[in-house]
Amino acid sequence: MEVIEKRIEEAKVAYIPYSGSYDRIPDYIQEVGQWVMGKELKMTGRVYGTYYNSPEDVAEEDLRYEIGFSFAGDAVPEGKIGIKEIPEHTVLSAIHQGPYTAVGPVIHSVVDYAVKNGYDIVGPVTEVYLNDPAEVPESELLTEVQFPVIKMK
Structure with missing residues (x-):
């Protein structure tokens, strides 16, 4: 496994913050994606989950994360959907x-x-x-693990 440093371009995202089990993540991805499509926004390729704590550290019901999609165009927050610029x-x-479910060792390696x-x-x-897990077998799923960093002197 190769770890690389790279720049991530600014992106506008629609997202929903969640608390609780990771079991519902596929449903949440679908929910945010349908909202973006329903607003006729152009998806720009970033489907992501940002995880604010870890199942290694907190109980399942205390997990905090957000699921989002990047898009081009204009949108305003609506209901539980937030809009922000990364x-x-x-x-x-x-x-x-x-x-x-097997991404943990890659996270630790990074x-x-x-x-x-x-x-x-x-x-x-x-x-x-x-x-997309609907289009490829589980063994072929690709997940890019990213940690924001600064280089120390």
């Missing part, structure tokens, strides 16, 4: 292939890489979902 930033990134190579992690982990 600024351009630097991340350490690695690709996981396989079931979403953190280890950051520590060993003088990076300070400055935000939560984001998983960018690069293909």
Whole structure:
């Protein structure tokens, strides 16, 4: 597994924050995606989950995360859908292939890489979902793990 440093371009996203089990993530992805399509916004390719805590640290009902889609166009928050701009930033990134439930070791490897190579992690982990579980077998799912970082001197 290769860990790389890269810049993430600024993006406008529609998202919903959630608390609780990860079991409903596929439903939440569908919900946000349908909202974006229903507003006739142009999806720009980033389907993501940002995870603010870990099942290693908190009970399932206390997990906090958001699910979102990047888009081009204009939209305003509506109901539980929020709209925000994610600024351009630097991340350490690695690709996981396989079931979403097996991404943990890649997350830990990126953190280890950051520590060993003088990076300070400055935000939560984001998983960018690069293909669709409805279109590929679980063994071929691709997830990009990203941690926002700054390089320490």
